[in-house]
Amino acid sequence: MDMDSSLPSAYEVTTHPGIQSLKPYVPGKAIEELAREQGLTDIIKLASNENPLGCSPLAKKALDQMTVHQLALYPSPLNHPLYDKLAAQLGIDRRHVILSNGSDFLFWYLLTVLALGQDKCMVTHQFAFSTYAIQAQTLGIPFITIPVDKNYGIDIDAMLMTCQKHAVAVVFIANPNNPTGVLTSKADILRLLEGLPRTTVLVLDEAYHEYAYPQGDSYSLELQRRFPNLVLTRTFSKIYGLAGLRLGYAIADPAIIELLLRVQLPFTVNQPALVAAYAALDDFAFLERTIVLNRMGLAQMREGLDTLGVNYFSSHTNFLTIDCGRSSIPVYEQLLSQGIIVRPLIPYGLMSHLRVTIGTEAQNERFLKQFKRIIQD
Amino acid sequence: MDMDSSLPSAYEVTTHPGIQSLKPYVPGKAIEELAREQGLTDIIKLASNENPLGCSPLAKKALDQMTVHQLALYPSPLNHPLYDKLAAQLGIDRRHVILSNGSDFLFWYLLTVLALGQDKCMVTHQFAFSTYAIQAQTLGIPFITIPVDKNYGIDIDAMLMTCQKHAVAVVFIANPNNPTGVLTSKADILRLLEGLPRTTVLVLDEAYHEYAYPQGDSYSLELQRRFPNLVLTRTFSKIYGLAGLRLGYAIADPAIIELLLRVQLPFTVNQPALVAAYAALDDFAFLERTIVLNRMGLAQMREGLDTLGVNYFSSHTNFLTIDCGRSSIPVYEQLLSQGIIVRPLIPYGLMSHLRVTIGTEAQNERFLKQFKRIIQD
16 A cells, blocks of 8 residues: 555555645634643634624524424525526526535636646645645645745746646646735736636635725626636635535536536535525625724734734735744644744745734734734844 | 636636536525526425434524624634534444534545545446535545446445455545435444555445444444444434534544544534534433334325335435326426425436435425326326
8 A cells, every 4th residue: 555544454555646745634723622621711713814803693594593493404506596586696697606615615616617627727825725736635636836926926927838838737726825815916816817718717715805805896797797708716615604604606608507407416405504694695784884993903913013023915815924034833832832823935945924803993902912912032 | 718617718628628628506496596597485305314303402492592702703614612522422432523514524525535546436326416426526536336236235355356346545425325315234344444445445325324323333333443444424414404604523543533634624524513503412302203204204205105106216315216107297297286395216227216305294295295196198
């Protein structure tokens, strides 16, 4: 057996090379786990960019009204009115939409239909959300990672050159990017789309889109209509505060949606997710409260960090990626010991950076106070 | 573009041959859909083998107690106490268990780690749950379908011969089988395990296990300990009545679990599923009620069908597969017009069969009454 794990005695299981070098996902520290380990009670988690307000009260109310019989029925997402409501809010035809169990499953399905078994590769960039590359590796799809430019921005020229030189099925970009928070400009996205071969699909992962464009939708839907090889993915996990329910969606040309529907398992989206998202779409007051809290929180955090002379990436999201100016791990651990969970970015090769979710005013204050104590120590 | 769907103008997307011949999943008729189409109000769905009692009241109570903040947090299944509780109830070490979004995702992950990119194939049998073959096709993994014997049972000898002749990564069997309800004997499973090459994994899909062994667990856990190449999958969708929440699990050698953890997306299981299943495991009264209702319902349905002289497969599940003795479609459609949704099995090549879920006493009676009227017409 050519891998770490091994079956007893004479049994032998093999796997393809991509999986041989993968490690199981190590989840971020959970609140209950930290409580157990350190005997702490008042723990705040600023590690996974969840909504500090929780989810929409309308969504919670709709969930509470579900009956034991609804819970027992297989979900039938394609028959659910959420499809039409979401499409109507986006101002698009529902044939351009597919719902999925989180947007991460859509990346997997996109790689499966566009690249698997075709001697084609995936392209992404340095400091991109790591799941793109992990999923390509799982499926045995080769991938190329383009270094960022000196401002941590995407090097569009290098990306285009790579797409001319190789058979590239799909390019993945998060905009704004996670874990840096950096926004790619409309001009750059447009230049990329205009230069891409017409056989290459661009996936724009817009998980943080609503934070970057709080006034309403951006230009990307319009670009999607113009460029059928553009796929947008979005999520109910962030601004809608429904990360626990797992619901993401893609906006794409109907031909691509149809391919995704061929391979997507039929019951991927659960009933509570459909019910909660349907209600959440009406809760404009909750979205507004979230945006205001986040804007104020970002200002509060920036001000606090500026006072300390600490650098951070310019963020268009609900998190700040901070350069500790030294190895991040001791800072992370000292924060943990104070009951504050944040995200070190070692797996990204960002050795001195911590990603910190914008919390409530009190949570931000608590973070800033402890962070100050630690780095001035 | 070598497929049905097509992108506009000069854009071109290709996909591998397995996906080219797949069709999007057509969901069974939903209650709301039928209501809309036929203007009916009192509709019963006996099409997807859901629990007619709904889910456990303890599970519902636990769900109602979830806060907006819990709903907003990413699930962390590996840190959730459900793992330990489930393993303890099964009497196994938790390293032998993996939770997943329904057991269907586990089939996909098993195919990915065991067969993808290795020039190995998958083996299943005629009338097996169709998702095994669909998922192999999606991943471009060749598969071989073994015809059943004259009693619709699995032809173990033919299966063993195939596994000797070909490089078979994995064999999929549902026990009891869906959609026929037929149970494979312990002797046959043992003979298969003893004859399989030690490089071949047997996946026993035990979605209906608790209906077949209502007195408690069967021999399969014991066989799993003896044969590290045996993987069992089970679900909370059937007897626990949580199909809407999407939770399944596998029991396997830790080496295989470790491989699955490498490739499984980290947030596949949602928070409500974890919370509900944790509570449901304590609700022995609900399980007992479900088993009694199903036993009585099966007897009621068999008696009704015997009176009509209608044949059916001997079932060890919560459904009966009935031979209408004529094309099933007109019968299915007449039942629909009476507000009764059942499942025709045309895609399985069973042209005269309907799969009917055992419902409440009143639902079974209503089905029998309408079915009698239709076939005596």
